[in-house]
Amino acid sequence: MPWLRIPSQLGRFTDGARRLQVRGATVRDAIDSLGPESLLRAHLLTESGVLRQHLHLFLGEEDIRDRLDLALGPEDELYVLNAMSGGSTLAVSTRAGQTTDLSALQRPRRSLRR
Amino acid sequence: MTSRLLVGTEKGLFAFESADRADWRLVSPDPEHKGWQAYSLYAQPGGDVFVGLSNNFYAPHLQRSSDGGRSWRAIEHSPRFPEGSDRELKQVWSVRAAGDRLLSGVAHAALFESADGGESWEWNQGLEGHHTRPDWQPGLGGLCLHTIVPDWNNPDRLFVGISAVGVFRSDDGGRSWNLKNKGIRNLFRQEGQPEFIGAEDTCCVHKFVQDPADPDTLYQQNHSGVFRSTDAGDSWHPIEDGLPSKFGFPIVMLPGKPKTLFTVPQEESFSRTFPEGRFGVYRTRDGGLSWERTHSGLDEPNWGGVLRNSMVVDAGDPPAIYVGTSIGDIYTSLDEGDSWRRLPGRFPRIESLAAVIE
Numbered sequence: 001m002p003w004l005r006i007p008s009q010l011g012r013f014t015d016g017a018r019r020l021q022v023r024g025a026t027v028r029d030a031i032d033s034l035g036p037e038s039l040l041r042a043h044l045l046t047e048s049g050v051l052r053q054h055l056h057l058f059l060g061e062e063d064i065r066d067r068l069d070l071a072l073g074p075e076d077e078l079y080v081l082n083a084m085s086g087g088s089t090l091a092v093s094t095r096a097g098q099t100t101d102l103s104a105l106q107r108p109r110r111s112l113r114r
Numbered sequence: 115m116t117s118r119l120l121v122g123t124e125k126g127l128f129a130f131e132s133a134d135r136a137d138w139r140l141v142s143p144d145p146e147h148k149g150w151q152a153y154s155l156y157a158q159p160g161g162d163v164f165v166g167l168s169n170n171f172y173a174p175h176l177q178r179s180s181d182g183g184r185s186w187r188a189i190e191h192s193p194r195f196p197e198g199s200d201r202e203l204k205q206v207w208s209v210r211a212a213g214d215r216l217l218s219g220v221a222h223a224a225l226f227e228s229a230d231g232g233e234s235w236e237w238n239q240g241l242e243g244h245h246t247r248p249d250w251q252p253g254l255g256g257l258c259l260h261t262i263v264p265d266w267n268n269p270d271r272l273f274v275g276i277s278a279v280g281v282f283r284s285d286d287g288g289r290s291w292n293l294k295n296k297g298i299r300n301l302f303r304q305e306g307q308p309e310f311i312g313a314e315d316t317c318c319v320h321k322f323v324q325d326p327a328d329p330d331t332l333y334q335q336n337h338s339g340v341f342r343s344t345d346a347g348d349s350w351h352p353i354e355d356g357l358p359s360k361f362g363f364p365i366v367m368l369p370g371k372p373k374t375l376f377t378v379p380q381e382e383s384f385s386r387t388f389p390e391g392r393f394g395v396y397r398t399r400d401g402g403l404s405w406e407r408t409h410s411g412l413d414e415p416n417w418g419g420v421l422r423n424s425m426v427v428d429a430g431d432p433p434a435i436y437v438g439t440s441i442g443d444i445y446t447s448l449d450e451g452d453s454w455r456r457l458p459g460r461f462p463r464i465e466s467l468a469a470v471i472e
Contacts, residue, residue, distance in 0.1 A: 012188070043172040047203070082171055
């Protein structure tokens with residue numbers, strides 16, 4: 001069965017568990033398997049059923065926040081991350097006149113393998 | 115006897131303890147619920163303490179404590195709009211016992227009820243279906259149901275306050291509601307318009323309390339002034355002589371002294387700071403006919419303010435008044451405001467207080 005990894009701030013709602021086994025054929029099914037009325041599910045999805053604004057959801061290396069209907073395999077791991085506030089995907093000028101693309105800094109450092 | 119003061123802030127919940135309510139000790143420098151805003155605190159008489167938590171990342175919800183705030187348990191089935199709703203829960207602003215029910219007010223303005231001690235909640239459709247609902251607009255703090263006052267004399271009568279809509283009264287236990295804003299000052303008065311609004315004109319109530327000696331008397335701090343009603347909200351009349359400003363947020367009354375109230379004026383809506391940087395907790399001993407500034411022990415200059423849920427009175431004898439500012443100071447008075455003592459420490463913006471005497 002697939003797994004869901006959650007940030008440390010949500011561990012207080014799962015008796016400290018940071019990696020939860022979930023069920024379902026799609027990403028949405030997996031989140032729903034937490035329980036339709038569960039507080040943990042509410043922490044991830046708004047009343048409209050979309051991922052909360054300042055969260056990211058990764059499947060492998062892909063940010064899939066708008067694709068909750070993606071199929072999920074039994075070995076897949078979903079990662080919930082808090083958005084890092086601030087920053088920009090725009091390039092900024094350095095003193096030397098070169099530009100730096102900050103968008104790369106927004107991806108998690110470690111590789112997330114499917 | 116141990117007294118505890120729970121302090122809800124922008125970044126979590128702090129707790130103080132005292133044996134005499136004169137000297138206070140911060141229980142821990144680290145807050146409970148670190149990173150969560152604590153907009154509401156409610157110590158149910160003889161029961162649990164509830165805190166309403168929210169933040170930018172996760173779902174607003176309630177937690178409860180059965181040991182005076184020493185440990186907490188998240189309420190799994192907290193107030194929540196149903197799946198598929200076009201409404202979004204932003205914060206939990208109020209919790210209050212009403213007979214054998216618990217009531218909770220949230221943003222975006224709605225009232226929830228619990229018949230099982232707070233473990234599950236139902237959305238009150240009577241208020242939701244009020245015919246003025248499509249016209250409700252938020253104040254700067256959001257569209258929030260921040261004040262719940264169950265009538266101590268009539269179990270079927272309830273009052274709620276919504277910013278920026280006004281005071282509602284129900285006479286049938288919450289099944290139906292009427293807007294009670296007649297006599298509040300017209301904040302957006304245009305030439306030729308009356309100075310005071312009608313019952314169903316909307317306004318921004320900030321806080322109100324009911325007289326424990328006369329159930330038909332209420333006192334309200336509104337965006338546009340301080341008012342009193344002697345007919346259960348059917349009409350309101352200004353009581354502002356002696357106040358430096360009409361604008362402010364909290365209002366509290368001393369138990370056992372129904373004509374003694376306190377409010378904390380701010381300069382005006384734009385700046386929202388103490389008038390001229392002079393922190394004053396204003397007191398009336400005659401039901402609002404006159405007000406005087408109490409400030410002995412309050413630091414100056416002070417360019418903060420006090421939010422609507424950040425002034426409370428405990429059930430002790432004598433009663434202690436606690437006030438927390440938007441810049442993180444906490445003060446207490448055991449002599450009805452004649453003198454104030456500052457509690458140790460400086461905290462994030464203080465959004466709520468609750469006093470527990472064990």
